[in-house]
Amino acid sequence: MRLGSAKYLFGEGVKNVWVNRLMTIASVGVLTACMVLIGLALLISFNVDKALGNLEQQNVVMVYFNDKNSVLYGDSAPILAEGETFDAKNITDSQFLVHNKEEALSIVNEIKGMDNVADATYVSKEEALESVKKTMLEGKEQYFEFLDEDGGNPLSDGARVKLSDMATFNETVEKIKAVSGVSTVQSQGELADVINSIKSGVGMAGVWIVLILLVISLVIVSNTIRVTMYNRKLEISIMKAVGATDGFIRVPFVVEGVAIGIISAIFAETLVYFCYRIATDTIMGSLGTSTIVSFSSKALLLLGVFVAIGVFAGVFGSIVMISKYLKKEGSEFSAI
Amino acid sequence: MDLNVQQNNKGPIIEFAGVSKTYNSGTHALADVNIRISKGEFVFVVGSSGAGKSTFMKLIMREEKANSGQIKVNGFDLTKMPRKQIPMLRRTMGIVFQDFRLIPNMNVFDNVAFAMRVVGKPSRIIRKEVSKALSMVGLGHKARSMPNQLSGGEQQRVGLARALVNSPDLIIADEPTGNVDPNMSYEIVSLLSAINAKGTTILMVTHDHNLVRDFKHRVIMLDGGRIVADNAGGFEQ
Numbered sequence: 001m002r003l004g005s006a007k008y009l010f011g012e013g014v015k016n017v018w019v020n021r022l023m024t025i026a027s028v029g030v031l032t033a034c035m036v037l038i039g040l041a042l043l044i045s046f047n048v049d050k051a052l053g054n055l056e057q058q059n060v061v062m063v064y065f066n067d068k069n070s071v072l073y074g075d076s077a078p079i080l081a082e083g084e085t086f087d088a089k090n091i092t093d094s095q096f097l098v099h100n101k102e103e104a105l106s107i108v109n110e111i112k113g114m115d116n117v118a119d120a121t122y123v124s125k126e127e128a129l130e131s132v133k134k135t136m137l138e139g140k141e142q143y144f145e146f147l148d149e150d151g152g153n154p155l156s157d158g159a160r161v162k163l164s165d166m167a168t169f170n171e172t173v174e175k176i177k178a179v180s181g182v183s184t185v186q187s188q189g190e191l192a193d194v195i196n197s198i199k200s201g202v203g204m205a206g207v208w209i210v211l212i213l214l215v216i217s218l219v220i221v222s223n224t225i226r227v228t229m230y231n232r233k234l235e236i237s238i239m240k241a242v243g244a245t246d247g248f249i250r251v252p253f254v255v256e257g258v259a260i261g262i263i264s265a266i267f268a269e270t271l272v273y274f275c276y277r278i279a280t281d282t283i284m285g286s287l288g289t290s291t292i293v294s295f296s297s298k299a300l301l302l303l304g305v306f307v308a309i310g311v312f313a314g315v316f317g318s319i320v321m322i323s324k325y326l327k328k329e330g331s332e333f334s335a336i
Numbered sequence: 337m338d339l340n341v342q343q344n345n346k347g348p349i350i351e352f353a354g355v356s357k358t359y360n361s362g363t364h365a366l367a368d369v370n371i372r373i374s375k376g377e378f379v380f381v382v383g384s385s386g387a388g389k390s391t392f393m394k395l396i397m398r399e400e401k402a403n404s405g406q407i408k409v410n411g412f413d414l415t416k417m418p419r420k421q422i423p424m425l426r427r428t429m430g431i432v433f434q435d436f437r438l439i440p441n442m443n444v445f446d447n448v449a450f451a452m453r454v455v456g457k458p459s460r461i462i463r464k465e466v467s468k469a470l471s472m473v474g475l476g477h478k479a480r481s482m483p484n485q486l487s488g489g490e491q492q493r494v495g496l497a498r499a500l501v502n503s504p505d506l507i508i509a510d511e512p513t514g515n516v517d518p519n520m521s522y523e524i525v526s527l528l529s530a531i532n533a534k535g536t537t538i539l540m541v542t543h544d545h546n547l548v549r550d551f552k553h554r555v556i557m558l559d560g561g562r563i564v565a566d567n568a569g570g571f572e573q
């Protein structure tokens with residue numbers, strides 16, 4: 001296409017925006033509203049994600065190994081040969097799997113190598129006892145001195161395992177349980193479930209909101225374009241009569257649609273900024289939380305989303321309308 | 337009949353073979369039309385209201401599609417041609433409207449230039465050709481006027497300039513004098529005759545018997561969707 005025509009077509013499109021300004025204002029208004037809602041929905045879901053992310057980080061499972069203590073204190077069933085009976089006072093080495101630190105460390109390494117495991121550290125039964133004392137027995141140590149006697153520690157060797165993704169939390173726990181030498185896993189599977197359901201709930205709601213608003217945007221833009229088309233019936237009929245291609249006739253309308261979309265995107269970005277600032281000021285003021293997603297970190301992303309929606313609605317809204325109109329045979333010659 | 341062939345030994349520009357057109361409403365607008373118009377001819381199309389004259393013109397510019405038969409215009413086979421080809425067909429013809437169809441907020445120059453702009457002609461050529469077309473219709477001095485500052489006859493001459501400006505092989509005009517007074521009608525047909533003298537084929541629908549009588553051109557008469565007369569040298573009174 002020649003530069004001259006390109007300039008002409010672009011100019012016509014921009015002119016339409018102005019000539020048709022009442023309709024333009026109305027559709028920019030509605031489109032902006034749609035974008036603002038989408039933007040706020042996105043910001044809410046970013047914040048939910050961030051809040052859940054904080055929870056996830058605390059998500060550590062404790063793994064206990066199948067050692068002598070685990071058999072002795074009943075966490076694991078002893079491994080018995082045929083005809084053998086279990087005697088708590090005389091447990092043989094073959095009745096459990098983890099006998100020393102080397103064996104424990106090799107299991108830790110195996111877990112470390114699994115998918116979705118961020119980290120795994122060895123915790124000896126002595127360390128485990130220390131932490132139990134610190135968290136549960138504080139101030140009553142004198143009653144539990146027997147724990148320090150030889151053979152008085154009932155805890156097993158184990159590992160502290162950090163998972164990376166909540167979505168596959170339960171599967172990972174099952175896999176860890178299946179590792180040879182693992183006796184029990186202490187996890188908060190319910191927390192994972194809650195987090196996952198909140199995430200997918202927010203996600204689904206977001207998708208629906210966005211879809212519905214997109215449809216509204218499309219309808220709005222295509223109606224605006226229809227009004228322009230009606231106003232420019234005469235020009236369109238002459239264009240068709242002198243042999244302008246459908247593509248050429250379409251361009252000014254697409255330009256108009258895109259212009260409406262981009263103007264709306266700029267308004268939406270500004271409005272979302274102010275809405276979000278007011279909202280976060282209020283929330284931070286009352287809750288004192290500092291874990292809110294900052295607007296500036298998402299400003300470009302939001303602008304990108306708004307422009308994408310605007311361009312999408314502008315291009316498709318206008319093309320759908322004008323193509324429907326151009327397909328109709330007639331109207332070039334007969335009275336309009 | 338033989339006169340035609342004798343008068344125009346150039347090739348055909350429009351050919352209808354067994355063409356019928358029935359609208360969706362069920363109206364049989366044209367029935368078994370066979371006609372051949374050669375390059376360089378001037379043809380009046382006459383007939384009573386509802387005879388099918390406008391339908392005939394719309395088939396030529398492919399605004400409507402025939403139900404049966406074959407239509408060839410300027411080398412395009414209109415019955416086989418895909419929709420995408422329509423703009424290319426239209427660029428070989430100029431169309432004059434009964435209601436002028438000037439864009440009210442554009443001046444005379446821009447109205448004529450519009451027909452070139454929308455088919456992507458460069459502005460240097462547009463300036464030259466628009467001036468030429470406007471002086472051809474005697475409106476060179478009115479280039480900056482707005483349509484509502486012109487008389488009906490002048491407006492139609494602008495319409496004529498617009499139809500001319502892309503140097504078409506064929507001009508089709510459905511009652512171009514329908515909305516102008518008799519004196520102006522003569523002027524417009526004179527202009528069309530002058531354009532025709534330079535080789536452009538002209539096809540014009542009219543109800544005006546005086547015009548048909550005074551300008552001795554070929555006359556095709558339609559009635560009830562059929563061609564009932566075809567006289568090379570005007571009306572046989």
Ligand SMILES: Nc1ncnc2c1ncn2[C@@H]1O[C@H](COP(=O)(O)OP(=O)(O)OP(=O)(O)O)[C@@H](O)[C@H]1O
Binds near residue numbers: 360365386
């Ligand atoms: N778009 C249409 N849909 C249905 N019927 C139509 C359509 N256009 C024309 N007709 C019918 O077809 C017949 C021929 O119409 P056409 O317009 O070709 O006549 P015409 O000779 O141009 O008449 P006029 O001198 O009044 O302009 C008429 O009966 C008319 O009612």
Ligand SMILES: [Mg+2]
Binds near residue numbers: 389390391510
């Ligand atoms: Mg008619």
